[in-house]
């Protein structure tokens with residue numbers, strides 16, 4: 001193999017290696033920091049849901065004139081939580097962890113309270129932004 005060809009193959013290999021390394025690094029950084037997600041919850045949606053609304057990965061509750069926003073993902077393994085009207089509790093369908101309507105852990109393997117989120121009020125409803 002002549003010297004020019006070897007140099008070309010060496011440079012080409014380095015280029016391919018650099019491209020693959022960049023792609024792997026870019027995927028790792030995008031996994032560790034997902035982009036912010038914004039969800040709009042309209043006042044009429046909350047009223048229609050009778051003060052507890054499950055929207056995307058959020059639980060929105062109206063308590064008097066205030067609101068609380070929780071993650072709908074169970075702190076145990078991430079199953080989507082449901083509302084049990086008979087018990088007036090938030091319940092995980094996977095391993096039966098239970099939370100009260102303030103997001104406090106009551107029983108089951110989750111062992112943690114629900115994650116709460118801040119929100120901004122606008123004229124139509126709530127804007128919930130998750131980072």
Ligand code: FES
Pocket residue numbers: 074075076077078079092093094095096097108109110
């Ligand atoms: S995922 Fe909810 S209790 Fe296990």
